Amino acid sequence: MNDDDRMKNEEFEDKTLASMLDAAGPIVAGDAFRAQLLTSYDEFHRRKKRGGFAGFAEAIGWRPLGRPWAPAGIASLLIALGFLSGAASASARMTDDEAYAYVADAYDQTFSIAPETPSWVEE
Amino acid sequence: MSGEEESDEDLVFRAGRGDRLAAAMLIDRHSSKVLALSVRMLGERAAAEDVSQETFMKLWEHASRWKPQGVSFQAWLYRVASNACLDRLRKRGRERPTDETPEIEDGAPSAFDGIAADDRRRTVEDAIAALPDRQRQAIALCHYQDLSNIEAAEIMETSVEALESLLARARRSLKVRLEPLRGELLEGVR
Numbered sequence: 611m612n613d614d615d616r617m618k619n620e621e622f623e624d625k626t627l628a629s630m631l632d633a634a635g636p637i638v639a640g641d642a643f644r645a646q647l648l649t650s651y652d653e654f655h656r657r658k659k660r661g662g663f664a665g666f667a668e669a670i671g672w673r674p675l676g677r678p679w680a681p682a683g684i685a686s687l688l689i690a691l692g693f694l695s696g697a698a699s700a701s702a703r704m705t706d707d708e709a710y711a712y713v714a715d716a717y718d719q720t721f722s723i724a725p726e727t728p729s730w731v732e733e
Numbered sequence: 734m735s736g737e738e739e740s741d742e743d744l745v746f747r748a749g750r751g752d753r754l755a756a757a758m759l760i761d762r763h764s765s766k767v768l769a770l771s772v773r774m775l776g777e778r779a780a781a782e783d784v785s786q787e788t789f790m791k792l793w794e795h796a797s798r799w800k801p802q803g804v805s806f807q808a809w810l811y812r813v814a815s816n817a818c819l820d821r822l823r824k825r826g827r828e829r830p831t832d833e834t835p836e837i838e839d840g841a842p843s844a845f846d847g848i849a850a851d852d853r854r855r856t857v858e859d860a861i862a863a864l865p866d867r868q869r870q871a872i873a874l875c876h877y878q879d880l881s882n883i884e885a886a887e888i889m890e891t892s893v894e895a896l897e898s899l900l901a902r903a904r905r906s907l908k909v910r911l912e913p914l915r916g917e918l919l920e921g922v923r
Contacts, residue, residue: 627907627908630915631857631861631907633854633856634773634857634858634877635854639767639768643768647760651756654793655753
């Protein structure tokens with residue numbers, strides 16, 4: 611068999627193989643699957659429109675955080691926590707009088723403003 | 734309507750801006766191709782559907798900022814899909830070295846007498862599934878997706894020579910594996 615024949619033979623064999631491979635038949639995406647893909651598009655854009663909060667919720671996998679009332683809920687929680695911690699620390703706070711006494715005390719100790727009499731005055 | 738088909742790139746641009754119709758057109762054009770590539774590479778439909786879903790999700794994520802960057806949209810989509818398939822195959826631990834040729838069983842023609850279309854399909858699928866991953870990817874792209882060697886090499890991020898070598902080895906293995914069924918298989922596609 612010369613080179614030309616060998617090439618023709620190989621080409622024929624490849625074509626035969628291609629025909630045999632065609633026996634696997636076509637693969638087609640069904641309507642249900644296409645609809646599923648379109649749903650994923652809709653979901654993606656809905657999430658994108660809802661903004662960062664819902665996206666963040668999705669990213670950390672905590673879905674309740676993505677619900678519409680979640681930002682308001684979190685804000686209320688923070689306000690309540692702030693109120694409670696403010697109330698708890700109120701008793702530890704100084705009254706105005708105490709604060710004044712403290713400052714006055716500190717002032718006296720640190721910056722005594724009693725006039726010093728220079729030594730030459732007495733002379 | 735001009736009757737001129739809108740390019741994939743235009744549809745991607747529109748889909749990225751929230752145009753649902755453009756997204757539906759992209760799905761119509763490419764879902765079967767992506768699914769077929771995934772089925773050929775993974776050998777099972779359920780996993781292939783998952784990969785196709787992932788591929789399209791990636792498309793939606795990238796659509797608003799998608800730029801050609803030297804590859805066609807189709808090549809980009811196939812690359813995403815086939816990389817996702819290879820990842821899955823690696824996770825399954827099925828990957829074999831690309832130059833390893835699987836053992837070929839001795840096929841007795843009499844065992845396949847009168848095989849039905851389903852059996853023919855299964856036989857070819859099994860022969861393809863027995864190929865090493867990269868060879869299977871090459872056959873899936875060049876034979877089933879009907880891409881040129883240049884396009885397939887681009888998708889596989891390899892040289893055309895390397896792709897041709899993969900194809901030659903894959904064809905050799907397939908010929909040996911399918912030879913006993915040649916008559917039956919050719920009968921089925923006639």
